[in-house]
Amino acid sequence: MDHLQMARAMFGTNMAVHIIFATIGVGLPMMMLAAELMYQKTKDLQYVVMAKRWTKTLGVLLGVGIPTGTIAGVQLSLLWPGFMEVIGRVMALPFQIEIYAFMVEALFMSIYVYAAEKIKPWARIVSLFFVAFGALASAVLISNVHAFEGTPAGFRFENGEIVDVDPWAAFFNPSFLVTAGHTALTAYTTGAFVVAAVAAYKMLKNKFGTTEFNFHQKALKLSIVLGLVFSFLTALNGHATTQHLYREQPEKLAAAEGLFETKDHAGLTIFGYTDPEAQEVKYGIEFPWLLSFLSGNSFDTVVTGLNDFPKEYWPPLYVHILFNAMVIIGSGLIALSLFALVWNKWLKKETYPKWILWLFVAAGPFSVISIECGWIFACTGRQPWTIYRMLTTADSVTTYDNLGFLFTMFILVYIVLCVSVVFTLLYYFKRHTIMDDIYKAEQKDVRLFDSNS
Amino acid sequence: MSDALLAITLVWGFIFLYAIMASMDFGAGFWAMTYIKKEETNATKIANSYLSPTWEVTNTFVVGLVIAIYSLFPGAVFPIGVALIVPASLILVLLCIRSAFLVFSHSVDKYEKVLTYISGITGLIIPGLLISVLPITHLGFVEGVKGNEELNLTKLFTSPNEYAFLLFGIFSTLFLSSLLLSDYSKQADEMKAYKIYRRDAMITGPLMLVMALLVMFTLRNEANWIYVEMMKKSSLLLISLIFFVIAGVALYLPYFSKREVKGMPRLAVIAIIVQYLIGSYVYGIAHLPYIIYPNVTILSGFTDPTSFRAVFATYIVGFAILVPGFYYFWSIFMKDQRRKFKRRQMTN
Numbered sequence: 001m002d003h004l005q006m007a008r009a010m011f012g013t014n015m016a017v018h019i020i021f022a023t024i025g026v027g028l029p030m031m032m033l034a035a036e037l038m039y040q041k042t043k044d045l046q047y048v049v050m051a052k053r054w055t056k057t058l059g060v061l062l063g064v065g066i067p068t069g070t071i072a073g074v075q076l077s078l079l080w081p082g083f084m085e086v087i088g089r090v091m092a093l094p095f096q097i098e099i100y101a102f103m104v105e106a107l108f109m110s111i112y113v114y115a116a117e118k119i120k121p122w123a124r125i126v127s128l129f130f131v132a133f134g135a136l137a138s139a140v141l142i143s144n145v146h147a148f149e150g151t152p153a154g155f156r157f158e159n160g161e162i163v164d165v166d167p168w169a170a171f172f173n174p175s176f177l178v179t180a181g182h183t184a185l186t187a188y189t190t191g192a193f194v195v196a197a198v199a200a201y202k203m204l205k206n207k208f209g210t211t212e213f214n215f216h217q218k219a220l221k222l223s224i225v226l227g228l229v230f231s232f233l234t235a236l237n238g239h240a241t242t243q244h245l246y247r248e249q250p251e252k253l254a255a256a257e258g259l260f261e262t263k264d265h266a267g268l269t270i271f272g273y274t275d276p277e278a279q280e281v282k283y284g285i286e287f288p289w290l291l292s293f294l295s296g297n298s299f300d301t302v303v304t305g306l307n308d309f310p311k312e313y314w315p316p317l318y319v320h321i322l323f324n325a326m327v328i329i330g331s332g333l334i335a336l337s338l339f340a341l342v343w344n345k346w347l348k349k350e351t352y353p354k355w356i357l358w359l360f361v362a363a364g365p366f367s368v369i370s371i372e373c374g375w376i377f378a379c380t381g382r383q384p385w386t387i388y389r390m391l392t393t394a395d396s397v398t399t400y401d402n403l404g405f406l407f408t409m410f411i412l413v414y415i416v417l418c419v420s421v422v423f424t425l426l427y428y429f430k431r432h433t434i435m436d437d438i439y440k441a442e443q444k445d446v447r448l449f450d451s452n453s
Numbered sequence: 454m455s456d457a458l459l460a461i462t463l464v465w466g467f468i469f470l471y472a473i474m475a476s477m478d479f480g481a482g483f484w485a486m487t488y489i490k491k492e493e494t495n496a497t498k499i500a501n502s503y504l505s506p507t508w509e510v511t512n513t514f515v516v517g518l519v520i521a522i523y524s525l526f527p528g529a530v531f532p533i534g535v536a537l538i539v540p541a542s543l544i545l546v547l548l549c550i551r552s553a554f555l556v557f558s559h560s561v562d563k564y565e566k567v568l569t570y571i572s573g574i575t576g577l578i579i580p581g582l583l584i585s586v587l588p589i590t591h592l593g594f595v596e597g598v599k600g601n602e603e604l605n606l607t608k609l610f611t612s613p614n615e616y617a618f619l620l621f622g623i624f625s626t627l628f629l630s631s632l633l634l635s636d637y638s639k640q641a642d643e644m645k646a647y648k649i650y651r652r653d654a655m656i657t658g659p660l661m662l663v664m665a666l667l668v669m670f671t672l673r674n675e676a677n678w679i680y681v682e683m684m685k686k687s688s689l690l691l692i693s694l695i696f697f698v699i700a701g702v703a704l705y706l707p708y709f710s711k712r713e714v715k716g717m718p719r720l721a722v723i724a725i726i727v728q729y730l731i732g733s734y735v736y737g738i739a740h741l742p743y744i745i746y747p748n749v750t751i752l753s754g755f756t757d758p759t760s761f762r763a764v765f766a767t768y769i770v771g772f773a774i775l776v777p778g779f780y781y782f783w784s785i786f787m788k789d790q791r792r793k794f795k796r797r798q799m800t801n
Contacts (some may be wrong), residue, residue, distance in 0.1 A: 019618055028612070056560070059556065059583075060556060060557065060560055061560075062509075062556065063552065063553045063556025064553055064557070066509060066512055066513070066552065067512065067548065067549035067550075067552045067553050068549065069516070070512050070515055070516055070545065070548065070549065070552075071545045071549060073515075073516035073519060073520065074515065074516065074519050074541060074545055075542075075545070077519060077522075077523055077530055077533070078534050078537065078538045078541055078542065079534075079538075081530045081533075081534030081535065082529045082531065084523050084527070084534070085523075085527045085528065085530045085531055086527070087523070088523035088524050088525075088526070088527025088530055088760075089527045089756050089757050089758060089760055090757070090760065090765075092520070092523070092524030092760060092764050093763055093764065093767060094762055095520045096520060096767045096768070096771070097767055097771070098769070099513065099516065099517045099520060099773060100767075100771040100774065103510075103513065103771075103775050103778075104511070104774075104775070104778075106509045107775070107778050107782055108778060110782055111782065115689065116522075162757065165757040165759050165760055166759060166762065167760045167763040167764075168758060170534070263622075300483055331556075345507055395746045398534055398538060399535055399601055399602070399603070399759075400538045400603070401533050406538070406539070406542045407528075408485060409542070409546055410542070410546065413546050413549055413550060414536040416550065417549070417550075417553050420553065420554075420557055421553070421557070423561070424557040424560050424561050425560075426566075427560065427561045428560040428561065
């Protein structure tokens with residue numbers, strides 16, 4: 001591995017770990033809020049227990065999410081000082097505001113956990129709303145930096161100097177809304193399907209008709225509805241994101257689709273891998289004309305192929321696989337949740353067959369894989385740039401060239417954290433069963449929430 | 454005041470706040486480990502209960518500090534990033550493990566012991582690493598031309614000034630935290646723990662002062678430029694010393710009085726914070742205009758004026774919202790903790 005690859009691998013490993021916890025950290029508060037609202041609607045105490053158990057889970061997950069986020073925030077300046085010099089001058093606002101968003105989240109989380117039994121239901125919902133809002137705002141703001149990297153705005157380079165700085169123009173760069181929207185919607189989708197996976201697994205492990213079974217079925221139903229809504233919205237937003245790529249980063253779209261020749265009536269190929277020798281996607285399934293239509297809403301749309309860009313501007317060609325994995329998993333999630341909803345609502349079945357439950361168990365990890373693929377696609381598809389057509393990755397990296405030792409050290413830490421977070425969750429929930437929590441919730445004066453922060 | 458001066462004052466303020474918060478946090482971890490065998494005194498319990506609610510804020514503060522530096526002084530990012538990559542990575546790794554186990558130990562009782570050792574050991578190492586940043590900025594060991602800077606680690610680790618700072622950082626951590634914990638345990642009516650922590654403060658305080666003098670002495674040899682500037686403010690240094698004496702009197706009082714006097718830890722805490730405030734002001738003002746001597750000054754590193762105004766505005770808005778919020782939460786939390794202790798005492 002050369003120096004640049006090492007630095008990218010090092011930062012990439014951090015992000016790969018961090019985004020799992022960050023994404024669920026955005027998705028779960030939305031589910032908690034939904035459960036609290038369901039309680040207000042149905043007065044069924046099980047929804048309060050649900051919110052409580054998800055809060056506890058969130059608290060444990062934050063134990064990895066916050067430290068890895070701290071590493072990400074500091075490592076940006078350590079590994080990519082050239083990049084952060086530009087960001088500091090032009091795009092500091094999202095980072096600044098993100099800190100406040102996080103503080104808002106932490107503050108209201110503490111209020112929600114410490115004072116849950118002492119405050120009125122509406123105050124509980126308000127504090128939970130701010131928890132969800134703070135988490136979402138953090139995600140939106142950080143994605144905005146990513147949006148800026150793809151569609152920079154608010155400054156110019158003149159003889160190597162940064163001039164004409166307009167921080168708010170940089171903040172509201174052209175792809176801010178679609179990119180941030182994509183992060184937010186996929187985080188909610190992932191939150192719903194991760195909950196669905198756990199609920200479905202528990203339904204398989206418990207007998208039909210028991211309290212535990214009914215509890216998990218309620219959680220599953222809630223996550224199916226929300227999962228369907230958000231995965232469908234993600235698809236609409238994904239379409240808009242693709243059209244943005246077509247206009248603003250055409251070589252990224254060409255690499256994603258493995259398109260070499262510029263043409264109209266371009267076809268969309270799924271599966272397969274991009275072969276640079278044959279200049280085509282091998283072993284894929286082609287849908288004629290579809291790419292042109294998706295890019296510009298008309299079959300006549302001319303899509304620029306990779307050959308019209310200098311070769312040193314080409315992103316790595318494996319991004320086709322990542323892009324495919326993301327889109328296919330996303331479509332699968334829509335289909336699965338739609339089918340389950342129809343099964344339950346229109347066919348009026350009392351419960352779900354086992355094979356659907358197993359599919360939901362798989363859907364959780366797959367939604368996380370989809371997030372990872374989408375993120376790697378977004379960042380490697382932008383190579384060789386950190387800031388598109390402005391700053392190369394090679395110019396951003398640190399000059400300290402002894403990263404191997406530090407990299408090893410960080411990998412060890414991530415392994416320790418990931419193993420112990422799983423252990424912690426299993427240990428805790430084995431000793432605090434649903435029946436305990438339901439019993440506690442039914443007693444008026446027992447504290448349901450314990451210390452969580 | 455020029456914009457750059459305003460910006461560096463803001464950064465200094467953040468560093469000061471973080472230093473105080475982090476010293477108390479890290480020191481509390483160390484004391485919890487030290488007294489783990491002396492269960493009857495409750496010293497470990499007190500330290501741990503102080504530890505838990507502060508970690509999220511202190512952790513975020515690290516990121517906030519880093520963001521403040523690169524958004525206000527982006528021109529300094531490259532040399533700082535290269536110079537600090539090794540110490541900062543070590544800090545991150547230790548901080549990460551520490552915070553994670555702090556969270557996990559709430560859910561897994563088995564982890565409580567593991568946590569106490571992790572937070573105890575890292576509680577000494579992290580402050581030592583953190584304070585090493587200061588000698589790196591003033592000793593002039595960041596070598597090479599712009600865009601190709603490198604920290605000379607050999608020079609750093611053979612410098613007496615680095616070790617003086619290291620010890621000063623560690624003893625400051627122990628002193629500040631024992632002082633705060635003595636106040637905290639007095640508030641909670643835990644007289645056994647109070648006596649232990651007051652004793653610790655009475656020992657570590659003078660040691661800290663010796664290290665501070667050692668810092669000055671080694672500065673004179675190794676970074677004379679900053680020593681000369683600091684001595685121009687010698688009257689302020691004297692005032693800070695007076696505050697140290699005030700704190701000493703507030704702590705030692707029971708030994709000189711015949712009547713049953715408990716000492717005034719709260720007064721000592723305030724006096725010591727004032728002492729550090731003055732001391733770090735003198736160091737900071739002498740450090741100007743350099744961020745990293747002699748490569749980067751506050752003017753060469755300063756951000757674009759339009760960006761500065763936008764960032765400054767977000768600080769004002771952000772703090773206006775958050776400070777009252779945190780004050781409110783902190784007061785709820787402290788009341789809650791005190792009630793818990795009272796309840797525990799009643800059941801014992």
